[in-house]
Amino acid sequence: MASKTIHVTLAPNHEVSLTSDAPDIDALVREIVKVRDVFDPEQVKVDCEHEGFDKASFREIVIQSASDFIKAIRLDEEEYKEALRNLKACDEESEVAK
Template sequence: MASKTVRVTLAPNHSVTLTSDAPDIGNLVSEIVKIKDEFSSDLVQVSCDSETFDEAGFKEIIVQATEEFLKQIHLDEMAYSKALTALQAGPDSSA
């Protein structure tokens, strides 16, 4: 089975090329993190060198996974900020 090359463009100047036999998911995640504050599902584009590849379906998967990943990052950042604020406030003096 021949390897397919899939190009995922997340935003201008933020593209990742994946191959079906050895996809570099780490590089994809790195690009997502780089654009986390400017991600727009409208900018995501997927192209493949195989006519039988479901580009629209793969784009939907990428968009859903990216949105969920970024939501989790935001929740983690909020929890971190809350914990940092509590530590900086010091022990509760009313106890």
């Protein structure tokens, strides 16, 4: 089976080309991280010249995966910020106790 190229546009100027036999998932993840603050599922486009490729289903998979990943990043970021706030509060309490 010949390799097919799948073009995924996550946002304007944020396109990733994936090959069907060895997709560069790392490149896709890097682009998702770049657009995490402006990600709009309506802007996601999938193009593939192969007639048998189900672009609509693949698009839905990309949207759901990107949305889940971005949500996880935001949760991690919130936990990080909360930990920093707690450390700062502990540091301030320690300074007051001196």
